[in-house]
Amino acid sequence: MSNIPAQLAEIREDFHAVPDAEKLTLLLEFSDELPEVPEQYADVEFEQVIECQSPVFITTEVVDDRVKMFAKAPPEAPTTRGFASILVQGLSGLTTQEVLDIPADFPFDLGITKQVSPLRLRGMVGMLGRVKRQVQEHLSHTTAAAS
Structure with missing residues (x-):
């Protein structure tokens, strides 16, 4: 890819690199x-990802053309937390x-389609x-502001 x-x-x-039997364990480690989320983002509005079965919220920041991603997902949703992580x-x-x-279908290239449902x-x-x-x-706003 x-x-x-x-x-x-x-x-x-x-x-x-890990056997199929250990892929879910690796995902849980990522979880x-x-x-x-740093304290300075306490008042930032996070966007809910409605495609996820569990509540997950994300936001991004772009500084000097570098992206930072932040995510909130409950501990009782380890698969979702693992993906967010x-x-x-x-x-x-x-x-x-x-x-x-990054290709939109990147998640399917992780090699965990046997362990995790296509819905997840x-x-x-x-x-x-x-x-x-x-x-x-962000790029559109930056371009518009520069015009």
Whole structure:
């Protein structure tokens, strides 16, 4: 799969490197690694990803053409938290163009289609789509402000 930045490709390779029986365990490890949202984002409105079966909320920030993603997902939704964590870790720090170039179906390339239902994977696709849309909106506002 082309257009995958190194840090996201490394996560994908981690999933491909473990036996099928351990893929869900790896996803749960990512769930435990979802960073807490910094206090300065307490008043920021997060967007709910309605494609997810569990409540997950995301927001992005772009500073100097670098994307930061933040996500909130409840501990009782470990699969959703794992997907959010993969994206937070895999997208944060990338340029806006690197994020926009990631294929929409990237979540299906993690090699976990036997362990996780297509419906849940579509939730992650929804998260990625929201991030890309938020980044594009930022770029549109920046371009409009510069005009």
